[in-house]
Amino acid sequence: MIEPVIKVENLTRLFGDFVAVDHVNFDVKPGEIVGYLGPNGSGKTTTIRMLLGLLEPNEGKATVLGYDAFRQSEEVRARAGYMSQKFALYDDLTVWENLEFYGGVYGIHDKSRIKATLELVGLTGHDSTLTRSMSAGWRQRLALAIALVHKPKLLFLDEPTSGVDPTARRAFWDLIYQLASEGVTILVSTHYMDEAEYCERVGVMRDGKLLALDTPGNLKANFIPGDVWEVFAEPLLAGLDALPIIDGVLRVGLAGDHLRTITKRGIKQDDLQNGLASQGVKVSNIMPGEPTLEDVFISLARG
Amino acid sequence: MSDYLVQAIGLRKSFGAVHAVNGVDFNIPAGEIYGLVGSDGAGKTTTMRLLVGALLPDSGEAAVCGFDVRKQIEQVRSQIGYLSQRFSMYEDLTVLENIRFFAEVRGLSSKEWLPRSLDILEFVGLANFKDRRAGQLSGGMKQKLGLASALVTRPRVLLLDEPTTGVDPVTRQDFWQLLIKLVSPPTQLPPSSGKMGGEQEGGRVSVLISTPYMDEAARCNRIGFMRHGQIIAEGAPSELRAILNERILELRGDPMPLLRRVARQDQDVEDVRAFGDRLHLRVGEKKAGDVLSRLPSAIRSEQGRVDDLRAVPPVLEDVFISLAESEND
Numbered sequence: 001m002i003e004p005v006i007k008v009e010n011l012t013r014l015f016g017d018f019v020a021v022d023h024v025n026f027d028v029k030p031g032e033i034v035g036y037l038g039p040n041g042s043g044k045t046t047t048i049r050m051l052l053g054l055l056e057p058n059e060g061k062a063t064v065l066g067y068d069a070f071r072q073s074e075e076v077r078a079r080a081g082y083m084s085q086k087f088a089l090y091d092d093l094t095v096w097e098n099l100e101f102y103g104g105v106y107g108i109h110d111k112s113r114i115k116a117t118l119e120l121v122g123l124t125g126h127d128s129t130l131t132r133s134m135s136a137g138w139r140q141r142l143a144l145a146i147a148l149v150h151k152p153k154l155l156f157l158d159e160p161t162s163g164v165d166p167t168a169r170r171a172f173w174d175l176i177y178q179l180a181s182e183g184v185t186i187l188v189s190t191h192y193m194d195e196a197e198y199c200e201r202v203g204v205m206r207d208g209k210l211l212a213l214d215t216p217g218n219l220k221a222n223f224i225p226g227d228v229w230e231v232f233a234e235p236l237l238a239g240l241d242a243l244p245i246i247d248g249v250l251r252v253g254l255a256g257d258h259l260r261t262i263t264k265r266g267i268k269q270d271d272l273q274n275g276l277a278s279q280g281v282k283v284s285n286i287m288p289g290e291p292t293l294e295d296v297f298i299s300l301a302r303g
Numbered sequence: 304m305s306d307y308l309v310q311a312i313g314l315r316k317s318f319g320a321v322h323a324v325n326g327v328d329f330n331i332p333a334g335e336i337y338g339l340v341g342s343d344g345a346g347k348t349t350t351m352r353l354l355v356g357a358l359l360p361d362s363g364e365a366a367v368c369g370f371d372v373r374k375q376i377e378q379v380r381s382q383i384g385y386l387s388q389r390f391s392m393y394e395d396l397t398v399l400e401n402i403r404f405f406a407e408v409r410g411l412s413s414k415e416w417l418p419r420s421l422d423i424l425e426f427v428g429l430a431n432f433k434d435r436r437a438g439q440l441s442g443g444m445k446q447k448l449g450l451a452s453a454l455v456t457r458p459r460v461l462l463l464d465e466p467t468t469g470v471d472p473v474t475r476q477d478f479w480q481l482l483i484k485l486v487s488p489p490t491q492l493p494p495s496s497g498k499m500g501g502e503q504e505g506g507r508v509s510v511l512i513s514t515p516y517m518d519e520a521a522r523c524n525r526i527g528f529m530r531h532g533q534i535i536a537e538g539a540p541s542e543l544r545a546i547l548n549e550r551i552l553e554l555r556g557d558p559m560p561l562l563r564r565v566a567r568q569d570q571d572v573e574d575v576r577a578f579g580d581r582l583h584l585r586v587g588e589k590k591a592g593d594v595l596s597r598l599p600s601a602i603r604s605e606q607g608r609v610d611d612l613r614a615v616p617p618v619l620e621d622v623f624i625s626l627a628e629s630e631n632d
Contacts, residue, residue, distance in 0.1 A: 033579060035579070039442070039470055039471035039472065039474075040442060040470070041442060042471075135342075135344055136342055136343040136344055137342070162468075162515075163342060163343035163515050164342045164343065164515070165341055165342030165345065165515065165530065165623065165627070166517065166620045166623045166624050166627075167623070167624055167627045167628075168342060170576060170624060173577065174577070177577050181560055191470075192516060192518075193472070193518055194516055194517055194518055194620065197578050197579065198577070198578055198579055199579040200579040200580060201579070202579070206471070215579065215580040216578070216579055216580055216581075217555070217580050217581070235487075235488075236483075236487065237484065237487050253476055253479075253480065254479065254480050254483040254484075254522075255479075255521065255522055256336065256483070256521065256522040256523050256524055256540060257524050257539060257540070257541070258541075287616075289616075290615065290616060290618075292518070294472050294476075294518065297472045297473075298472055298473055298476065301471070301472070301473050302473070
């Protein structure tokens with residue numbers, strides 16, 4: 001049997017009366033990319049801080065790379081990389097100087113290692129670029145390089161691509177997949193559904209509880225109670241009132257210029273069309289929609 | 304006076320050598336939610352700051368409800384409700400006291416603000432919390448209080464700078480339902496939705512919202528993709544997605560690295576995007592059929608497994624990446 005890289009058992013952390021992390025259990029296998037999805041305040045960062053040994057659990061335990069995360073946190077931190085949401089780069093240092101500085105923190109003074117890390121994240125040739133002058137996407141790469149300079153076996157990414165555009169995000173994720181294929185295990189926390197889609201398995205956090213953990217495909221198949229439809233109706237708000245009255249309609253929401261609805265499986269386009277027409281709502285188009293992790297989250301949150 | 308509530312023509316603003324806003328044009332009619340979509344540094348916030356008069360444009364024109372942002376900034380501001388990324392409220396004051404503060408700063412008399420505030424709190428769903436201290440509200444409620452404060456002057460134009468970053472999807476869903484109701488014509492309002500929405504003096508409201516996230520952009524009536532200070536494409540989400548109709552295939556199988564490699568080798572596959580448990584392939588125009596029939600056997604001949612290969616509707620993220628690539632060419 002393969003030893004999990006992260007093993008979390010009944011992990012619990014209180015701040016006063018507030019239960020930040022509530023009896024959480026999960027395992028992460030070597031080379032896996034696991035997402036930790038939840039809104040701000042749902043317990044994601046508190047979990048990561050416990051895994052890094054920065055906070056002591058009130059109950060339960062976390063084993064990371066075979067070490068007790070709290071009692072042997074030095075061992076964990078020497079072998080794990082952490083890229084925080086608010087990574088601190090020195091703006092008035094160059095790319096090389098930033099990486100050299102942080103490498104020194106880990107006892108890395110080998111210039112070839114720094115060079116190789118810059119190459120890995122695609123920053124070769126930017127050694128003497130001043131950090132201040134870099135775009136959000138480039139800064140993220142440098143922050144990743146800093147988390148990777150000591151060749152960690154495990155990488156924690158806390159909201160790694162917030163604020164970058166899809167092109168830069170995609171380039172970032174190409175790198176993450178490359179690292180995973182080389183055997184690095186990756187735990188990514190995010191509050192964005194877009195980002196969670198990139199992970200192999202996704203844990204859904206809310207109010208300190210881990211509500212589910214599975215592949216995006218399985219989460220959608222198991223937790224969305226039916227089929228998704230996009231309904232273009234006129235007037236829109238009349239459609240919003242009319243849809244829930246139709247038999248088999250489970251959930252309706254406004255989605256910009258149309259309505260998004262989830263129906264029991266087996267409900268057909270015509271059923272929706274006729275149901276709306278009988279209530280005097282005009283329909284210009286109804287088409288099947290793609291289920292999203294947001295649908296999953298809302299289903300789980302509403303219990 | 305034009306029919307548009309917000310107009311920008313050739314708007315430019317530089318900071319030193321950085322062209323933050325580099326020739327932006329858009330028109331937002333009443334009743335529309337317009338999304339400015341792009342990364343940090345694409346020029347979204349600068350555009351908003353130009354519209355509220357916090358910055359002066361280097362060149363170009365902008366108008367809000369027909370008032371020129373250069374010459375009539377007081378009139379412009381009287382028409383705008385602005386919710387900035389760093390919206391702050393007084394944590395020691397109650398919900399109602401916070402709104403009162405914003406109302407009085409904007410010169411509303413107590414006769415005006417109280418009934419109006421109660422309507423707004425009803426509309427945003429905070430009526431039962433009006434006496435709670437703002438510091439005791441959840442993240443989602445704080446955000447609704449921010450929206451309520453921005454609405455108290457009954458603005459025709461609402462500017463929202465990344466309003467839902469970090470909030471619970473359930474709350475975010477509620478927030479969007481409010482925005483869509485706000486811009487909808489009053490005749491469409493179901494009786495349950497109170498006195499807000501469409502009933503602003505002088506007609507329907509427009510919303511300009513900025514976001515780096517595509518799932519949020521998909522909820523707008525129209526969006527402008529911003530990159531390097533310019534709008535590189537504009538349209539309804541469905542129009543923009545239609546650019547790539549029949550050109551996105553979803554592939555599931557095992558092992559993923561092999562699937563990626565073989566897919567990349569196919570002559571008609573332009574781009575391969577990896578997700579956790581699947582790949583999205585962008586194929587050339589009218590090439591979906593060829594790839595659908597050819598790729599599975601190519602994968603099997605290399606001992607890979609194909610569980611599913613099918614055309615899927617394009618998402619805005621596909622479109623953005625494709626547009627950004629052609630811009631770089």
